[in-house]
Amino acid sequence: MTDLSAFPVTHKWPARNPEVLQLYAKTTPNGVKASIMLEETGLPYEAHLVNFETQDQLSPEFLSLNPNNKIPAILDPHGPGNKPLALFESGAILLYLADKTGQFIAPDAAQRYETIQWLMWQVGGMGPMFGQLGFFYKFAGKDYEDKRPRDRYVAEARRLLGVLNQRLASRDWIMGEAYSIADIATFPWVRGLLDFYKAGELVGMQDFPHVTRALAAFMARPAVVRGLGIPA
Incomplete structure (x- = not known):
């Protein structure tokens, strides 16, 4: 039996089965990237809710796993060399799980790097920009009289949606068929823009039909539906 007691995070969130991967997350656009990937791959795991209302993400136990106090994070008891591996950052987790399972990334080197390119595009561009738009449109920023910050992020969100729409114009998914x-990285954020931030009309989502078509296909996947509700 694997002993995970050396990891303080397991003191706050005990592992029921320390032989399977442990996920620490919340159902945010970043959080569900990991749960959707785990559901898609079929890799056994346990999900633990990191509750922002009680500031779990700032607890010493969580900070021992991710000093950047962001979700998701994982603890894999059977990492490289069959040794436990703690990992944070959603993009790194997706890439790790793809390599671990041999799924959802091409084995061909050129296609692999192209996939990583688009993963980085989402992590470095779409996520932060959509998040800022949400702040200035739905949360505290909506009370600012000066709408220039909001409009800046609306314009950037539209630009990013245009990039994605062009990419999807002649292919089913970002990497083709x-x-x-x-x-898995991109469409939770597109969904969040529409369903959580309620910003579809603001960004003119009707101008990006290939994005909405691919989002519908994404939402039709059973593993996506399951992953969006994990952790409960």
Whole structure:
């Protein structure tokens, strides 16, 4: 039996089965990237809710796993060399799980790097920009009289949606016919823009039909539906 007691995070969130991967997350666009990937791969895991209302993400136990106090994070008891591996950052987790399972990333080197390219595009661009738009449109920023910050992020969100729409104009998924970690990273944020931030009209979502078509295909996947509700 694997002993995970050396990891303080397991003191706050005990592992029921320390032989399976441990997920620490919340159902945010970043959080569900990991749960969707785990559901898609079929890799056994346990999900633990990191509750923002009680500031779990700032607890010493969570900070021992991710000093950047962001979700998701994982603890894999059977990492490289069959040794436990703690990992944070959603993009790194997706890439690790793709390599671990041999799924959702092409084995061909050129296609692999192209997939990573689009993963980085989402992590470095779409996620932060959509998040800022949400702050200035739905949360505290909506009370600012000066709408220039909001409009800045609306314009950037539209630009990013245009990039994605062009990419999807002649292909089913970001990498073509093959569904990949690039899609798993990207479409939770597109969904969040529409369903959580309620910003579809603001960004003119009707101008991006290929994005909405691919989002519908993404939402039709059973593993996506399950992953969006994990952790409960």
